[in-house]
Amino acid sequence: MTETVPVLTIDGPSGAGKGTVSRLAATRLGWHYLDSGALYRAVGVAASWADIDLSDASALVRCTFDTVIDFAETASGDLRVLVNGVDATDELRLETTGAVASAIAAIPEVRAALKERQRAFRRPPGLVADGRDMGTVIFPDAPYKVFLTASAEERAERRYKQLKEKGVSVTIDGLLREILARDARDAQRPVAPLKPAEDAVLVDTTGLGIEEVVARVLAVVKPQG
Structure with missing residues (x-):
């Protein structure tokens, strides 16, 4: 049964480092x-x-049911996302897409439509689930839960560096405003608001390097057997 498959949930706001940390944790586990x-x-x-x-x-609910989403890993280990057969990875990373996703995520019927898709990822030997409600709604029975956070200023700085490396013209002030607005929207939505699970371990990544954060996250996972 899927309930016996261990899950490590890593939740937190945008820019806290969830994606990088979760990928590394999944690889090492x-x-x-x-x-x-x-x-x-x-x-x-x-x-x-x-x-x-x-x-x-x-x-939007009809679109959610109709959209075919596939994940493909390249030979170099890069994760690509296919939307209805089209590689949309680069478009998915845009700030405008993130804002749209946040607005869509506030619709209860959309969240319900995606719930089982997310739970289907729970397969042996285990799953690292990165998101905003993994530990509270999608996998409330997960034995390992982490909530990553960082100051809004540091999250804006990180995002600024990422986008500048890609040649995207942005300002730190603009990104900070977007991050604060998204934090408020995610925390205040009536369904699955962004908050730590009661049994989650809080890890503040402000001022920490990726390896130190990964080490703290992996320390939450107890040895099996």
Whole structure:
């Protein structure tokens, strides 16, 4: 039964380092990896391709059910996301796509439609699940839970460096405003608000290097057997 498959949930706000830390943790544990945010972003991309009005909840729910989302790993280990057969990885990483995904994630019917898709990633030998409600809603029975956080200023700085490396023109002030707005929206939504699970271990990544964060996260996973 899937309930016997161990799950490490890593939740937290945008820019806390969830993606990088989760991928590394999954690799070192030899477990599967779920980027739940990519599912919402994929639906957001599909909705934009179809020119769906974000205020049209019923159309967005239909889009969620109709969108085919696949993950493919390249020979170099890079994870690509296919939306309806099209590689949309680069578009998924845009700040505008993240804003759309956050708006879509506030719709209860959309979250319900994606719930079982996310739970289907739970396969032996284990799963590292990265998101905002992995430990509270999707895998509440997970034996290992972490909530990553960092100051909004540091998260904006990290995102700024990532985007500048890709040649994207942004400002730290603009990114900080977007991050604060998204934090508020995610924390205040009525369904599955962003918050730590009661039994989650809090890890503040402010000022820490990736390896130190990964070490703290892996320390949460008790040896099996």
